[in-house]
Amino acid sequence: MAKSSKVVMVVVLVVVLAALGWLAATVVTARWMMHPITVDLPQRTAKPATVSNGTPQTIDLRVDADNRIYWNKSQVALEELQQRMEAEVRKNPANPPELRIDANPDSEYEVMAKILAQAKNAQMKKIGFVQ
Template sequence: MAFSAAGNSGRPLADINVTPLVDVMLVLLIIFIVTAPMVAIPIPVDLPQHTDRVIERPDPPPPIELRVDAGNQLYWNGQPLAREDVQSRLSEQAQVHAGNLPELRIAASPDAQYEVMAQVLAAANNAHMERIAFVQ
């Protein structure tokens, strides 16, 4: 819809008010002038350098498969295990494979109690197991 000005013989007013546009452009110009020097300052980054040296990584040990069945019985790689022995067995494995810890794969029955899983996870944390996976 066009606006009509008084005394303009009923023709629509076709002038555009550019003052707000100029104000916005001046503000943007000032912002760019202030921020441009900051963008030009180099940021030191330590990147890794290429080397031809081959890094020897030992093969990971076989994973530990820990299963909790519906009766809250624990199985270590298919062998029954008492709840009290989980901490000692995990600590033993952590000492045997120091620096290259095996993956702990935990499979829990949906009917297993939460307390048993909490004890198993606490034992894994206390043994400083780094890789824990939940499997079905």
């Protein structure tokens, strides 16, 4: 057998093995695709969260480039954030307020991580980022 025919046979063998591998992967994947997967998606609510006066209750939290934190335009210390959040959640536990965070791109990641941890510990359910 000539050397060139051996090379051709090796190339054909490699192509056939690759095709068989692709076919086996497709068959395995197709089986997964035939079984339904249950996903719990968020449901749309008829009315947004409101306070007694009918306006949506939100907390605007801003972090500036120097890592100063502002709670609805009033400067607050990082250490007192969780207490404030807990107090707001206690006012209406069934419908907690929305926390809207506006972080300066130059603020430190560590400060944001602490804010988010405190929000989680205070049972804040609605947290969003704004610009």
